[in-house]
Amino acid sequence: MTHPPISSPDNPLIKEYLRLKRSRKYRRSAGKLAVEGPNLLEQALAAGLLPEAVIYTVDYGCGKGAPLLSALPGSVKQVQVSKPLFAKLTATETPQEVAALIPFQEPDHAQFFSVPLSLALFLDRLQDPGNMGTVLRTAAAAGAEAVFYSPGSADPFSAKVLRSTAGAIFNIPVAMAREPLKLLREFKRAGIQIAAAAPSAQHYYWSADFSRPTLFIIGNEKGGISPELSAAADISVNIPLTGGQGSLNAAVAAAVLIFEAIRQRRSGS
Amino acid sequence: MTHPPISSPDNPLIKEYLRLKRSRKYRRSAGKLAVEGPNLLEQALAAGLLPEAVIYTVDYGCGKGAPLLSALPGSVKQVQVSKPLFAKLTATETPQEVAALIPFQEPDHAQFFSVPLSLALFLDRLQDPGNMGTVLRTAAAAGAEAVFYSPGSADPFSAKVLRSTAGAIFNIPVAMAREPLKLLREFKRAGIQIAAAAPSAQHYYWSADFSRPTLFIIGNEKGGISPELSAAADISVNIPLTGGQGSLNAAVAAAVLIFEAIRQRRSGS
Numbered sequence: 001m002t003h004p005p006i007s008s009p010d011n012p013l014i015k016e017y018l019r020l021k022r023s024r025k026y027r028r029s030a031g032k033l034a035v036e037g038p039n040l041l042e043q044a045l046a047a048g049l050l051p052e053a054v055i056y057t058v059d060y061g062c063g064k065g066a067p068l069l070s071a072l073p074g075s076v077k078q079v080q081v082s083k084p085l086f087a088k089l090t091a092t093e094t095p096q097e098v099a100a101l102i103p104f105q106e107p108d109h110a111q112f113f114s115v116p117l118s119l120a121l122f123l124d125r126l127q128d129p130g131n132m133g134t135v136l137r138t139a140a141a142a143g144a145e146a147v148f149y150s151p152g153s154a155d156p157f158s159a160k161v162l163r164s165t166a167g168a169i170f171n172i173p174v175a176m177a178r179e180p181l182k183l184l185r186e187f188k189r190a191g192i193q194i195a196a197a198a199p200s201a202q203h204y205y206w207s208a209d210f211s212r213p214t215l216f217i218i219g220n221e222k223g224g225i226s227p228e229l230s231a232a233a234d235i236s237v238n239i240p241l242t243g244g245q246g247s248l249n250a251a252v253a254a255a256v257l258i259f260e261a262i263r264q265r266r267s268g269s
Numbered sequence: 270m271t272h273p274p275i276s277s278p279d280n281p282l283i284k285e286y287l288r289l290k291r292s293r294k295y296r297r298s299a300g301k302l303a304v305e306g307p308n309l310l311e312q313a314l315a316a317g318l319l320p321e322a323v324i325y326t327v328d329y330g331c332g333k334g335a336p337l338l339s340a341l342p343g344s345v346k347q348v349q350v351s352k353p354l355f356a357k358l359t360a361t362e363t364p365q366e367v368a369a370l371i372p373f374q375e376p377d378h379a380q381f382f383s384v385p386l387s388l389a390l391f392l393d394r395l396q397d398p399g400n401m402g403t404v405l406r407t408a409a410a411a412g413a414e415a416v417f418y419s420p421g422s423a424d425p426f427s428a429k430v431l432r433s434t435a436g437a438i439f440n441i442p443v444a445m446a447r448e449p450l451k452l453l454r455e456f457k458r459a460g461i462q463i464a465a466a467a468p469s470a471q472h473y474y475w476s477a478d479f480s481r482p483t484l485f486i487i488g489n490e491k492g493g494i495s496p497e498l499s500a501a502a503d504i505s506v507n508i509p510l511t512g513g514q515g516s517l518n519a520a521v522a523a524a525v526l527i528f529e530a531i532r533q534r535r536s537g538s
Contacts, residue, residue, distance in 0.1 A: 143511030
């Protein structure tokens with residue numbers, strides 16, 4: 001870098017970064033993500049995504065970030081900024097030192113109708129960004145093939161969700177379905193079993209056959225799965241709680257179901 | 270209430286509340302918790318805990334909190350505070366309207382050595398308050414009998430953990446073990462199997478016998494379980510991830526193991 005570090009928040013790239021970070025609508029229309037921190041950036045690169053620009057502090061550029069920056073193709077804009085400006089870009093407690101603008105197009109859910117899916121999730125108005133991130137991380141680690149979400153869910157591409165996924169977001173396709181019922185019907189037609197967890201269901205989750213291609217519906221934290229989508233499920237299963245007391249975090253319930261499918265498929269029982 | 274609402278942060282009760290909220294050390298020495306929000310307060314009451322004092326806004330006292338407040342015994346101090354003062358007490362985005370000082374003594378871990386345990390957890394330096402809360406919530410809902418934690422873990426009685434447990438903290442004994450290895454050995458002697466999840470373990474978790482009394486060790490988010498504690502485990506099990514990629518959130522890994530134990534015990538296989 002021969003240029004002096006940028007310190008003005010009026011710099012066009014800085015302004016665009018902040019706009020991407022703040023506005024879900026702008027992220028969608030621009031087809032770009034605001035990605036923060038060395039870990040997420042490395043995961044994005046490992047997944048084959050190429051930033052349009054990286055923004056970093058001198059500590060990162062001359063320190064642990066030097067190998068990564070020098071390995072980037074010349075087409076990637078590299079912008080060093082002052083520490084006070086960088087602190088304004090990222091609002092986490094621990095400073096992240098590097099951020100990137102990454103071209104990224106959310107896949108169209110319809111493209112999955114023609115692909116055979118064996119394990120997928122549908123998130124019905126999942127609200128909490130931490131839950132959303134944990135679900136995506138679990139689904140990616142377990143080898144699920146896709147995660148769909150309804151309008152009214154947390155945005156999977158917000159800064160907080162990206163952080164909670166620990167980078168897993170780049171390893172699994174995540175797509176919004178504007179018409180949830182239509183999506184479920186389409187998958188049913190393709191021979192995919194639709195499964196929902198419900199506290200009132202008669203059968204325990206381990207007695208269902210999840211060795212078949214299965215899509216699990218995960219409901220809203222407070223209200224659960226909407227009646228409309230529940231009615232569209234092929235099976236409802238019960239995750240038993242002691243004396244019916246307490247409740248499970250939505251991401252935990254998702255994990256229990258996903259890993260029961262993995263167990264059945266791998267253990268053959 | 271015939272007294273005017275308190276608006277001064279110098280009121281002794283307000284000062285004690287804030288001290289309880291901020292200092293783990295003071296919580297322990299005073300033997301009290303700072304509990305925030307109608308949900309947590311209701312859960313504490315349902316678990317048989319009785320506040321020393323409740324602090325609330327006029328909206329709560331004259332609104333949805335009226336039945337709860339009028340049902341409290343006369344020994345519970347009721348203190349109405351101004352809205353600006355209440356906003357200073359609770360730092361959450363949505364105002365909580367009510368808070369309480371609740372006498373609470375953390376159980377001594379040693380008292381569990383003489384009780385037959387069938388399902389318990391040991392948290393080895395679990396750092397993230399959200400993870401800690403989710404683990405406690407899952408353990409309580411699944412019917413585990415106790416959760417132990419090592420020094421260096423997040424404080425289970427901090428405001429953030431209490432929130433993440435969704436009140437479940439009052440339904441399960443949670444105790445610190447200053448000498449983790451001693452605790453594990455004591456439980457081994459009592460015939461309890463010590464199980465640890467490790468990515469390098471040979472056996473998948475479903476091939477272990479968790480129908481026996483079992484204590485699961487849950488490791489630190491970054492470093493996993495310490496070598497010392499790993500060596501003390503009777504069995505190590507593998508939660509399989511696709512191609513070894515990605516990782517599971519610690520609370521998710523805990524949930525997968527706990528519910529495998531529940532499955533084996535209830536389904537008899």
